[in-house]
Amino acid sequence: AQKITQTQPGMFVQEKEAVTLDCTYDTSDPSYGLFWYKQPSSGEMIFLIYQGSYDQQNATEGRYSLNFQKARKSANLVISASQLGDSAMYFCAMRGMNTGFQKLVFGTGTRLLVSP
């Protein structure tokens, strides 16, 4: 079975600072993918970034980067230079390539508040 753990229910950061949102995972699948999604108060889920388990380099997408530490089974999201619009719920998710077909398993989420 696959499991995602997000231990931070809420995080606060000041505008323009960097913030790290934690995510650990558990899977027996040798090949898997890790995702981060953002959910603003409007409710839609926005895909941010993807990391494959065999990718050699950490994924980056603009101000988002994924700090992938395979041995520790962690996939933390780093947001650099936070903006007020970054205030939202953030969900970590994973997909096993060999098991569980193509469904994603999600964590419980972290609510990020960015203050001026």
Add this chain to the structure above:
Amino acid sequence: DVKVTQSSRYLVKRTGEKVFLECVQDMDHENMFWYRQDPGLGLRLIYFSYDVKMKEKGDIPEGYSVSREKKERFSLILESASTNQTSMYLCASSFGSAANTGELFFGEGSRLTVL
């Protein structure tokens, strides 16, 4: 742009009513999913479908059924709504190719209140 459309953003129903939540995607995706989102519990998979007329149970299928008669449409059915089914329901779709990352594209969600 990929678009996943859920028929209702907000619904209020009474206990025992039959409820239909409709979802349509326009990107010819093979896979479609219904998740339920509750505070502190994240997103939990109810049902998914990888082809027309095919369906698989997710982690919390009890009290729900689904229908996929056409590739673009995936319906979630609550046969007899109960108050513990008050929640946000999210529909999603994705490509079926194993070569794809499996990114899900979500609808805007349907917030259901059962009185």
